[in-house]
Amino acid sequence: MPNTYVVSLVIAGGISLALAVVGLRRSEAVGSRWFVLLLTSIAVWCLGNAVRYGQTDPEAFLFWYRVSRFGAQTAVALGLVFVLAYAGYDRWTRWPRVGLFVVPPLAMLTVVWLAPSIIWADTTVVRESPVLVMDFTYTPLFSAWYFLQYAQIAITLGVLVMVASRDQRLYRLQALTMLGGVMVPVFGNLLWWFGVSPVEHLDLSPFLLLVTGVSFAVSLFSFELLRVLPVARHTLVAEMQDGFVALDDDGRIVDANAAMAGILQRSMNDLVGEQFSAVVPDGGNGNTAERYPEDVVVTVAGERRHFDMRRTYVSENSDRTDQLLVFRDITARRRAEKRHSRLVEESSDLVTVFDHEGVIEYVSPSVRGVLGYNPNAIRRNSVEQFTHPEDRDRVWADIETVLSDPGGSVTFEHRLRRADGSWCLVESKARNLVEDPVIGGIVVNSRDITVREDRKRQLEAQNERLERFTSVVSHDLRNPLGVATGYLELGRQTGEDAAFEEVNDALKRMDRMIQDLLTLAREGRTIDDKHPVDLESVAREAWEAVPDSTGHLLVDVSDTVTADRQRLRELFENLFRNSVEHGSTNSRSETGDAVEHGSTNIRAGPDDPPGVSVTLGETPGGFFVEDDGPGIPPEKRDAVFEFGHTSTESGTGFGLSIVSRIAEAHGWSVTLTESDAGGARFEFETDGTTGGVGEDRPEPESVMDD
Known part of the structure; x- marks a missing residue:
């Protein structure tokens, strides 16, 4: 029948289940799955005891006692795993390490269900009202198991105390609230174990789980548990991929992580105590008056690697200059930058960057080959002074189109003035990168197409000649051929010499035309x-x-x-x-x-x-x-x-x-x-570069081709 004991246990179990549901909704948070499993175990512990203390039959009492033991024993192990995840000790929450905490209670539960006599030798009913209470005579195995559970509880409390000792107020409140929620039922259980419980023969720890549920609810909703979690030092330092070094005020290495040891091809034990300047000559000697370089080059296994070195001064004592140095490998980035710079320098295309007013901010070294200018000589000049006057309005209209479309681009052709005063035809593609924090301007890639356009005109002229040749072959040659054929037939019929003379004249005309066609093709x-x-x-x-x-x-x-x-x-x-x-x-x-x-x-x-x-x-x-x-x-x-x-x-x-x-x-x-x-x-x-009458002048490059 319902009583105060049962009601308190049901309330505690209900709170635990509700908090488990909240944990499920925050499944992306670190340690949320262990939090859900922990609260589920506590709910089983509470509700199993609620049903147990509502029984009047000893056999039913023992059955539900086993159920409650399942919740109690797994809650202790899961509580430890959750606190380790909460504090940032993630490596202890993954297999196979986590098996050290969860496998023993599962093995003990198996014994409780299949061979309970190994755990308790005898049971005696000591009270029937207001709730049924039985006294157990436990074996030494249970005492050993009891000691193991309290060892796990001690570790749990120690981790929470460590987190509570940190400077961050939010972390302290989270840890202290959970610490109180764990210690209250533990205190009640110890009273029962030592036989000084206020209610004789009654373990009060299941009832005190109501306090645990409330404390976890406060930490969850008031102190952002599962949303803001502390991170352990080993997560930030020992497992970080960037190299980490701590220096004292004399420039000696007092701490380093595995990543830094890998960078320097040294063990961490060898690094500690070494002068930093001896280990990384390009990184300074620890003197605060010295300006440390941002880029540090370290030779690793015969290969020069580039690192971005960041430093932070952490000493509270003004007489000390302790430092934290973080090394990030930027070798790939430096190589990419060098490769890009080399490609731009060696490219035959011209790359220009100018602002919204057309003032040149950057021009690639290829400007020497394309236009004949020194790059430094044309920077800070307007692009208009290098653009053909007839093209300026059209080109600037295209640029304004790009300016109105961030990230947009446009392709156009125009003429640029060479250093020698001549003009070359280029095809340019302009792109709006004004909003780009690195570029901050209009980027124009230009390619000299003067030769291409000349070749295009040559091909067009050649195609025109071919079309004319085709017309001649298909039409003009057909006329004398028709004449020759007609007079040949007439000559066969009449035998007159005049007809054959006409055939001869037609053939001569065809021969003349063929010779002229061949001459035209050659010329x-x-x-x-x-x-x-x-x-x-x-x-x-x-x-x-x-x-x-x-x-x-x-x-x-x-x-x-x-x-x-x-x-x-x-x-x-x-x-x-x-x-x-x-x-x-x-x-x-x-x-x-x-x-x-x-x-x-x-x-x-x-x-x-x-x-x-x-x-x-x-x-x-x-x-x-x-x-x-x-x-x-x-x-x-x-x-x-x-x-x-x-x-x-x-x-x-x-x-x-x-x-x-x-x-x-x-x-x-x-x-x-x-x-x-x-x-x-x-x-x-014939005067000019081709040579005129009376002189042997040099010959220019001709654009004619057949």
């Missing part, structure tokens, strides 16, 4: 082999190679030009052929005689039919070729240099294109004007 390439060439001799050879040249060539040059002789001859041949094919028969004098002009006079005979007169002469910057033919109208002068342009049925339309390509391959410019006689005049400008 698209740059010229690598140039030498001084005599213009007069090359012009004479070219004129003699022109078929049906009934006209006149007048040469008024006596000097040389730096060129490829064979390709210069091809240039003259195409010019002369163009003049002959398009020249007027009325360009001769009435007598048919050519007029003396210059050093060379190629005359037609008195019986020769009239022909065109072609003149080769010098200009201040090069040479010219002109004729006295009908000339070319101004509106058509640009078109004559295009592929396939011709005004006659027999022409291929490639002659002047070949002339233009050969001139470009030499680095010359060609201009079509009108001669004094009204014919065509082609002027070639």
Whole structure:
């Protein structure tokens, strides 16, 4: 039946269960699982006794006594494990060490349930009211077990006293509250053990667990138990991965952890008592007047390693200078920084950092190779003064877009001024890192794409030529081929020679077109082999190679030009052929005689039919070729240099294109004007770096390629 004893035990058990539930909700806290198991054991202890003291039958009393013993014996062991976890001695709360505390009570409980006679020799009912009380005659094994339990309790109390002696007020309150909650039931149990309990033959410790539950509740809710826990020295020092050294005022090592011993490849016993300056020469000698370096280099097993050394002065006595030094290995970071610095220095890309006003704060060493500047010379200057005036507004608009988007980026192309005054085209990617505490600005990575863009233009020109060649092969060659095929069939049917002559003319035209196409393909390439060439001799050879040249060539040059002789001859041949094919028969004098002009006079005979007169002469910057033919109208002068342009049925339309390509391959410019006689005049400008008439000038790098 219910009585005061039973009610007090039920209340204590209920409080313990409620606190266990709170511990479950704080499962992330250190030691929470041991806290839950401890409070559960106390609840079993209290509730088992509540049921036991509510029994009237001795057998039922003994059964529930065994249940309560399960809670009592495990509570002692779990209490010790929880206090060790609470104080920061984590290594004693992991297997196999924790087995030293929990295995013995479990073994004892097994004996209590399976062979209780080993624990108590006899039982006697000594009271039946108000609660049933039985007296046990215990064996020596129980006395030994009782001593072991009190040894665990003594350790528990000692750890709590140690925590309570710390300076932190919160830790003291936590430990003192739990200390009181443990000592009250222990005191009641000792009264029973020594036979001086206020209630004869009654162990009051289960009833006093109500005080334990209340004290744990106060510590849990008022003093943040399971939220703020003290940490043992071995957790902070002995098990920390950073090296730790304590120095006295003479600079001697008085303490060190295992990490520091590993760093120095020494045992902790060897370190203690050594002068710190002898062990770590780069770390100072312990004199407070000396400025200690932050980075310390220690040679470990022949390898130089970098450490970030932090120090704290801990002496309360102003006459002492005790120090704590913490070493953190930053070798990997230093290597990464050095690698990054080397990559930036060796990179061909340009890295620039400037503020929101465009003032350059950093520029990578690659600026020497990209733009030719010394990095120090352009820092603190505005980026605008290095940007092409036509690009400034567009570039700054992109920068403002990035400034409005922290962490954003934008890619754009613009021109930068080199140290020699020339401009290079770069592709830049700007990123907003103004909010980055390390960078604090706009970072721009720039890559010189001048060569790439030149190559792109070359490829576009090459593709254009290929398209034109394809057009010629598919269209222009098809016309004479069709003519030849038609007349060949006609010749087979009629046998007339005129048809076969037409076939022969068509095949010759095709041969001319094929030769011109091959010449065009070759002339698209740059010229690598140039030498001084005599213009007069090359012009004479070219004129003699022109078929049906009934006209006149007048040469008024006596000097040389730096060129490829064979390709210069091809240039003259195409010019002369163009003049002959398009020249007027009325360009001769009435007598048919050519007029003396210059050093060379190629005359037609008195019986020769009239022909065109072609003149080769010098200009201040090069040479010219002109004729006295009908000339070319101004509106058509640009078109004559295009592929396939011709005004006659027999022409291929490639002659002047070949002339233009050969001139470009030499680095010359060609201009079509009108001669004094009204014919065509082609002027070639060879002055400059490519070499002009009368001098062997150096050749520039050509951007033309086939």
